[in-house]
Amino acid sequence: MLTVFPPSVLWVLRVLQSEYRRLKWKHEEAASVPMLTEAGEGGPGSPTEGGPQDEELLAEARVLRQHKTRLETRMQILEDHNKQLESQLRRLRELLLQALVYV
Secondary structure (H helix, E strand, O other), X not given: OOOOOOXXXXXXXXXXXHHHHHHHHHHHHHHOOXXXXXXXXXXXXXXXXXXXXXXXXXXXXXXXXXXXHHHHHHHHHHHHHHHHHHHHHXXXXXXXXXXXXXX
């Protein structure tokens, strides 16, 4: 038996699936960013002499850590939004199935 959906329902499903794919791609992109490891005192990569180059490296590391934090926050927001969209899609499918039962 072939089920025919109203165009408005098909449009909503396509929009939600498109948004889901976009968010999944962004999530995967954010997750693929290499993680920085912070070197401890005296560990590899820690400055042994004070100098302009060391200060530049420390400043760059600080900026990269801030960027990493922003990306992690954004990733969490995208994950939450993705869960909301999945929930909406589930509800729409349930409503669609209920509507088909009563038709």
